[in-house]
Amino acid sequence: MLPMLRRLLHDFALPQTLMTRNDGERVLTNLLHLSELLQQAAAELDGEQALIRHLGDHLALSGQAGEEQILRLESDEQLVKVVTIHKSKGLQYPLVFLPFICSSKPVDGSRLPLQFHDADGKSQISLQPTEALIQQADDERLxxxxxxxxxxxxxxxxxxWLGVADLKRGNANTSMLHRSALGYLLGGGAVLAESAELNVWLHDLAQGCEAIALQPVPEPTDERFSAPRNEAALVKLLVPKRRAAENWWIASYSALRIGDTVTAGADESPDSPQAQKLFDDERLDPEAPRDILTSGGDIHRFPRGPNPGTFLHGLLEWAGNEGFVMTAHAPEKLQDAVARRCNRRGWAGWINTLSDWLQHMLNMPLRLSPDAAPVALGELDQPNQYRVEMEFWFxxxxxNVAQMDTLVRRxxxxxxxxxxTETVSLNGMFKGFIDLTFEHEGRYYVADYxxxxxxxxxSAYTQLAMETAILDNRYDLQYVLYLLALHRQLKTRMADYDYDQHMGGALYLFLRGSRSASQGAYFTRPPRELIESLDLLFQGKPIAHDLPGALA
Known part of the structure; x- marks a missing residue:
C-alpha cells in the first residue's frame, strides 16, 4: 500500500497541488495516515478484495474508530491528545487543559422517560415528571x-489549566454557572448574581494556595499558530542488496500439478463453482462424442466431457438451492425445471431420462459409514442440515506439496x-467449492458429484472401479483438502469439536452409476492423524517425525 500511494502522489504531483489549498497539509496528512492503516491491515489480510472490504467496513463504522484511527495532526512534534474525561480514567498526562469545565447540560424534562433514584437508591423512571422530579434528576446529574x-x-x-467563565443560556440574564460542577464548588451552590462577582469567587479560592494561579484569557488576534518543524537532515537511502521474491499466490485443487499433467488450465484458480466443475471433472476423452445426442437414451449414453458434466452438476445444485425435501416430493416441478434447462440447449430428447435420473438421485438412501444410518438427499432439510457449493479459503x-502428497498416500x-504431485510450494491462500456439505446424526460430511x-x-460402477477412478484423477487429494477445510470450520464453530466424534467423512457420487448395486457412491473417512498433520503443515508448523509420511 505505501509504495503504491507514494507512487501515486509522485506521478500526479499531489503534494504540490494540495499545498496550494488552505487545508492542503491536513488532506495530505490524512492520505498518508490512511495508507499506513491499510498497510498494517494488509499484513493480516489476503488479497486486494479483502483489503477493500476491510476499508468499506471501517468507513461504515467511522463513528466507532479505535484509538489508532483518530485524526492525526499535521505534525506530531507538539502532539496534543483530545480525550473525554470518561476515557481519561486511570491515565496520566504531563499537562491537562480543561477549557470547557464550566459547561453543564441540565436535565431536559421533556425527554421521556425521566430517570432518577428514590430514597432507597433504586432506579426509577417517570413518564409524567413534576418540577420536583426534574430538579431531583438534575441534582443527580450534578x-x-x-x-x-x-x-x-x-x-x-x-x-x-481550567477555563472559567460565567455561562448563560440563550438570551437569559440568569447565570447557570452554579449548575456546573466547578461553579457549584466555587459558590457553594449559590447563583452568581453578576459576572464580575466570579473574580471574587476565584480570588477567595486561590487565597493562601500557591498551587493556584489566576491568569486572564489573552485577547484574540489574527495570528495563526504554526508548529515548529524538525529540520533534521535526511538519512542516506538504504538500497536492498537482493531482490525480494514474490511467491504468494491463490491455489486450489484444480491448480495442483500431478505427474506430467495439470488438473486445471495453466495456473488458473477457478473463481466460481461452475468454473471448478470444468476443471475438476474427468479429462475429455478425444474419442468421446462432442455433440449431444438429441434422441435420448439411458444416463450412460448421455455425452461425456466437462460441459455435459457441468449440466448434471447444475441439476443437483438447483435441487439443493430449491430445497432437497421440496424437489424430491414435487416430481412435476422437478420435470419442469429439467425441461426448461434441456430445451434451452436443444436437448428435448433427454428430458425424461434426466428427470427420472434426478428423481432417483434425490430419493435413494445413501450408505455412509457402517455405524451411520443411510440418508437420502431428499431427507436433508435446508438450511439447517446442508450447504450447497460452500466456498472455503484458508x-x-x-x-511442500510433495510432503503433503506423501502424507495423503500413506x-x-x-x-x-x-x-x-510435482514438487511445488503453496504459499498464500488455498480455496475451493464443495458441492455439498451436510450434517447427519451429529456428524458432518462433504459430498462431491x-x-x-x-x-x-x-455393472461398471463397482467400489473397485470407483476407487480406481479416484486414484487415477487424484480425487484423494481433493477430498482430503475439503475435509481439512471442514475440520477447520468445525474447530472454529464448535466448542466441543472432536474429529472422531463429529467428522463423518467424504462421499463421492458417480452420477451415472446411481442405479448400480453400489449406487455410484464411494465413501471414505481418512484417519484423524492425517487431517491434523495437514492442519499443522498448512500453518507452517512442524509435524511429528514419527508419523508415516513425515519428512525429516
Whole structure:
C-alpha cells in the first residue's frame, strides 16, 4: 500500500497541488495516515478484495474508530491528545487543559422517560415528571459531574489549566454557572448574581494556595499558530542488496500439478463453482462424442466431457438451492425445471431420462459409514442440515506439496500406487467449492458429484472401479483438502469439536452409476492423524517425525 500511494502522489504531483489549498497539509496528512492503516491491515489480510472490504467496513463504522484511527495532526512534534474525561480514567498526562469545565447540560424534562433514584437508591423512571422530579434528576446529574470533575483534576502530572467563565443560556440574564460542577464548588451552590462577582469567587479560592494561579484569557488576534518543524537532515537511502521474491499466490485443487499433467488450465484458480466443475471433472476423452445426442437414451449414453458434466452438476445444485425435501416430493416441478434447462440447449430428447435420473438421485438412501444410518438427499432439510457449493479459503504457509502428497498416500487407500504431485510450494491462500456439505446424526460430511463415465452400464460402477477412478484423477487429494477445510470450520464453530466424534467423512457420487448395486457412491473417512498433520503443515508448523509420511 505505501509504495503504491507514494507512487501515486509522485506521478500526479499531489503534494504540490494540495499545498496550494488552505487545508492542503491536513488532506495530505490524512492520505498518508490512511495508507499506513491499510498497510498494517494488509499484513493480516489476503488479497486486494479483502483489503477493500476491510476499508468499506471501517468507513461504515467511522463513528466507532479505535484509538489508532483518530485524526492525526499535521505534525506530531507538539502532539496534543483530545480525550473525554470518561476515557481519561486511570491515565496520566504531563499537562491537562480543561477549557470547557464550566459547561453543564441540565436535565431536559421533556425527554421521556425521566430517570432518577428514590430514597432507597433504586432506579426509577417517570413518564409524567413534576418540577420536583426534574430538579431531583438534575441534582443527580450534578453529583455525577462533580465526580467527573475530580477525575479531570487528578489526571495531570505537572499542571492543569481550567477555563472559567460565567455561562448563560440563550438570551437569559440568569447565570447557570452554579449548575456546573466547578461553579457549584466555587459558590457553594449559590447563583452568581453578576459576572464580575466570579473574580471574587476565584480570588477567595486561590487565597493562601500557591498551587493556584489566576491568569486572564489573552485577547484574540489574527495570528495563526504554526508548529515548529524538525529540520533534521535526511538519512542516506538504504538500497536492498537482493531482490525480494514474490511467491504468494491463490491455489486450489484444480491448480495442483500431478505427474506430467495439470488438473486445471495453466495456473488458473477457478473463481466460481461452475468454473471448478470444468476443471475438476474427468479429462475429455478425444474419442468421446462432442455433440449431444438429441434422441435420448439411458444416463450412460448421455455425452461425456466437462460441459455435459457441468449440466448434471447444475441439476443437483438447483435441487439443493430449491430445497432437497421440496424437489424430491414435487416430481412435476422437478420435470419442469429439467425441461426448461434441456430445451434451452436443444436437448428435448433427454428430458425424461434426466428427470427420472434426478428423481432417483434425490430419493435413494445413501450408505455412509457402517455405524451411520443411510440418508437420502431428499431427507436433508435446508438450511439447517446442508450447504450447497460452500466456498472455503484458508492460508497456506510455504506448504511442500510433495510432503503433503506423501502424507495423503500413506494414510489413504492402503498406500495404493497413484501419480505423484510435482514438487511445488503453496504459499498464500488455498480455496475451493464443495458441492455439498451436510450434517447427519451429529456428524458432518462433504459430498462431491462426479460425472465420470466408467462403463456402458451399471455393472461398471463397482467400489473397485470407483476407487480406481479416484486414484487415477487424484480425487484423494481433493477430498482430503475439503475435509481439512471442514475440520477447520468445525474447530472454529464448535466448542466441543472432536474429529472422531463429529467428522463423518467424504462421499463421492458417480452420477451415472446411481442405479448400480453400489449406487455410484464411494465413501471414505481418512484417519484423524492425517487431517491434523495437514492442519499443522498448512500453518507452517512442524509435524511429528514419527508419523508415516513425515519428512525429516
Amino acid at each position: 453529583a455525577e459531574d462533580l465526580r467527573l470533575l475530580y477525575v479531570a483534576l487528578t489526571r495531570s502530572e505537572h499542571a492543569c 492460508a497456506s504457509n510455504n506448504v 494414510f489413504t487407500h492402503d498406500n495404493a500406487p497413484r501419480a505423484a 462426479k460425472s465420470n463415465w466408467l462403463g456402458s452400464d451399471e
